[in-house]
Amino acid sequence: MDVWSSLMDGFATALTPMNFLYAVIGVILGTAVGVLPGLGPAMTVALLLPVTYALEPTSAFIMFAGIYYGGMYGGSTTSILLNTPGESSSVVTAIEGNKMAKAGRAAQALATAAIGSFVAGTIGTALLAVCAPIVVKFAVSLGAPSYFAIMVLALLAVTAVLGSSRLRGFASLGLGLAIGLVGMDSVTGQRRLTFGQPLLADGLDIVVVAVAIFAVGEALWVAAHLRRTPMHIIPVGQPWMGKKDWQRSWKPWLRGTVFGFPFGALPAGGAEIPTFLSYVTEKRLTKHPEEFGKGAIEGVAGPEAANNAAAAGTLTPMLALGLPTNATAAVMLAAFTSYGIQPGPQLFASEGPLVWALIASLFIGNLLLLLINLPLAPLWAKLLQLPRPYLYAGILFFATLGAYSVNLQAFDLVILLVLGALGFMMRRFGLPVLPLILGVILGPRIEGQLRKTLQLSAGDPAGLFSEPIAVGIYVIIGLILLWPFAYKLFRRTRPARTPLVPANSGAADYSD
Amino acid sequence: MTIVVGYVPTPEGEAALAQAITEARKNNSTLVVINSSKGEAAVDNRFAQDDDIQGIEQRLATQGIQHVIKRPVRGHDAAAEVLDAAEEHKADLIVIGLRRRTPVGKLIMGSTSQRILLEADCPVLAVKAG
Numbered sequence: 001m002d003v004w005s006s007l008m009d010g011f012a013t014a015l016t017p018m019n020f021l022y023a024v025i026g027v028i029l030g031t032a033v034g035v036l037p038g039l040g041p042a043m044t045v046a047l048l049l050p051v052t053y054a055l056e057p058t059s060a061f062i063m064f065a066g067i068y069y070g071g072m073y074g075g076s077t078t079s080i081l082l083n084t085p086g087e088s089s090s091v092v093t094a095i096e097g098n099k100m101a102k103a104g105r106a107a108q109a110l111a112t113a114a115i116g117s118f119v120a121g122t123i124g125t126a127l128l129a130v131c132a133p134i135v136v137k138f139a140v141s142l143g144a145p146s147y148f149a150i151m152v153l154a155l156l157a158v159t160a161v162l163g164s165s166r167l168r169g170f171a172s173l174g175l176g177l178a179i180g181l182v183g184m185d186s187v188t189g190q191r192r193l194t195f196g197q198p199l200l201a202d203g204l205d206i207v208v209v210a211v212a213i214f215a216v217g218e219a220l221w222v223a224a225h226l227r228r229t230p231m232h233i234i235p236v237g238q239p240w241m242g243k244k245d246w247q248r249s250w251k252p253w254l255r256g257t258v259f260g261f262p263f264g265a266l267p268a269g270g271a272e273i274p275t276f277l278s279y280v281t282e283k284r285l286t287k288h289p290e291e292f293g294k295g296a297i298e299g300v301a302g303p304e305a306a307n308n309a310a311a312a313g314t315l316t317p318m319l320a321l322g323l324p325t326n327a328t329a330a331v332m333l334a335a336f337t338s339y340g341i342q343p344g345p346q347l348f349a350s351e352g353p354l355v356w357a358l359i360a361s362l363f364i365g366n367l368l369l370l371l372i373n374l375p376l377a378p379l380w381a382k383l384l385q386l387p388r389p390y391l392y393a394g395i396l397f398f399a400t401l402g403a404y405s406v407n408l409q410a411f412d413l414v415i416l417l418v419l420g421a422l423g424f425m426m427r428r429f430g431l432p433v434l435p436l437i438l439g440v441i442l443g444p445r446i447e448g449q450l451r452k453t454l455q456l457s458a459g460d461p462a463g464l465f466s467e468p469i470a471v472g473i474y475v476i477i478g479l480i481l482l483w484p485f486a487y488k489l490f491r492r493t494r495p496a497r498t499p500l501v502p503a504n505s506g507a508a509d510y511s512d
Numbered sequence: 513m514t515i516v517v518g519y520v521p522t523p524e525g526e527a528a529l530a531q532a533i534t535e536a537r538k539n540n541s542t543l544v545v546i547n548s549s550k551g552e553a554a555v556d557n558r559f560a561q562d563d564d565i566q567g568i569e570q571r572l573a574t575q576g577i578q579h580v581i582k583r584p585v586r587g588h589d590a591a592a593e594v595l596d597a598a599e600e601h602k603a604d605l606i607v608i609g610l611r612r613r614t615p616v617g618k619l620i621m622g623s624t625s626q627r628i629l630l631e632a633d634c635p636v637l638a639v640k641a642g
Contacts, residue, residue, distance in 0.1 A: 036554075227550070227551035227587055228551055230553060233557070381555075384553065384554045385557070387552040
């Protein structure tokens with residue numbers, strides 16, 4: 001079946017009234033959590049995982065996709081109106097967006113962000129539909145050694161490239177891998193890290209881990225600093241753009257898309273780097289350099305397009321290889337597993353209708369977001385007046401309910417609290433949570449590939465280098481690990497450049 | 513003499529502040545301006561921002577009124593903060609602004625003014641906007 005007819009089948013599934021309803025719920029929920037700083041799509045999907053067990057997997061994933069894209073949209077609203085990015089990927093948007101809002105051009109900033117997100121999201125999703133099957137075709141020819149190498153690359157890259165401190169990143173990754181080890185060894189039946197506790201023999205449920213780290217950890221962290229000096233929101237009417245704004249926006253949208261998609265699709269892409277690159281490029285190419293730093297529309301249009309294109313790009317390795325590169329994709333991957341669906345290159349073959357319905361729902365979600373966000377932006381901003389104690393009490397309630405409902409075991413609640421405390425401590429000491437969750441999810445699968453490789457080579461470690469692609473990837477891994485040292489040498493020979501740091505990046509680092 | 517005024521950046525709050533300034537000039541008293549927030553929401557439009565407060569500071573300084581501006585964010589509601597300040601500064605008068613509330617709204621939200629009126633140990637001057 002070719003891409004086009006599969007996609008049309010996907011639309012047919014996604015547009016049934018029930019699935020369409022879930023798409024609407026997803027985008028509304030996603031926008032809401034994107035607007036609220038501290039809540040992210042990853043936490044929301046984790047919280048909804050247990051609730052959606054009763055649904056068809058297709059409906060659940062359509063909703064998750066809506067939450068994922070909605071979160072990307074919502075983040076820009078707070079960046080522009082409040083200078084507090086709701087998501088780490090909208091940090092760059094705040095630089096020019098908030099200046100525009102302060103200069104009385106909030107409506108135009110919101111409009112270029114929303115329309116740019118729509119354009120980039122749609123192009124990105126189209127690229128996803130085209131690229132993913134090609135990647136799959138390539139991926140099915142890979143053997144266990146190459147897979148192992150790709151997964152190691154993804155883990156190391158996410159840990160080493162994203163985030164401010166490598167040491168903290170690797171500490172977090174180590175914690176994640178250790179949590180992933182708990183339970184019975186699948187080959188020998190040996191019990192690992194179970195401390196004689198029979199309930200741990202099946203391992204920790206990934207849903208409980210995700211809910212604990214994202215929801216309980218975050219709620220405890222917020223509760224620990226509940227009181228902050230409140231801010232005023234910049235009042236805004238209906239978002240709209242004049243002819244001149246359109247002329248100045250459309251090129252940054254397209255350039256942002258070009259930056260965003262490939263970075264999202266790379267194992268260590270993420271949305272932060274392309275938004276930053278897009279900002280720097282627009283600053284260089286603009287015909288109005290005097291406006292940069294005072295609210296240039298290009299500085300909002302480009303990065304917003306880049307982060308939505310990256311969001312689409314991230315789904316390429318997630319669907320085609322089973323490799324998540326951001327927190328939301330990681331939790332969505334956990335959702336696949338909990339529905340009994342095996343992620344990986346075989347996903348397109350075994351669950352074709354589901355995958356194509358998911359991709360079709362991304363197109364639909366994008367359009368819905370545009371329709372919802374343009375007229376409702378001022379309303380979304382009102383959400384920020386919600387007192388946080390109510391919000392986080394609700395989150396803790398849902399987290400507990402969800403964790404209990406997975407296996408109906410009170411023991412899971414103990415795990416929830418212990419890991420929730422771990423999540424709190426990680427935030428306290430500035431450990432990023434993404435490497436941990438990737439470690440938990442990818443750890444067992446990496447182990448599986450490693451075991452397979454070593455069994456094929458009868459225990460000879462040389463088997464790890466038996467495929468040319470694997471060797472190539474190890475070279476890339478080496479470069480990533482050596483890069484900081486090379487960079488230091490480079491810096492020593494040249495004067496340091498002044499880094500560009502946004503004024504108010506808040507606690508956004510945790511959410512995505 | 514000391515006058516405590518509960519200020520919010522709304523027409524009612526401005527009216528209260530204007531009235532408090534008049535009273536303070538009349539008998540040369542110290543003015544304590546309270547603008548508080550519970551600090552629980554990211555956005556609180558009743559909490560005055562820095563430039564707003566600077567404006568008030570200037571206004572009071574040019575009129576030669578002795579003043580203290582307090583902006584507590586510690587999870588207490590506005591009534592408690594005003595009563596606290598009144599007690600601490602041994603206020604002789606509290607000035608507050610009243611806003612129009614429906615009986616149902618009052619039932620659900622409670623009333624800051626009512627609490628201040630009932631619990632204050634000194635005279636309370638309630639001002640309406642406009």
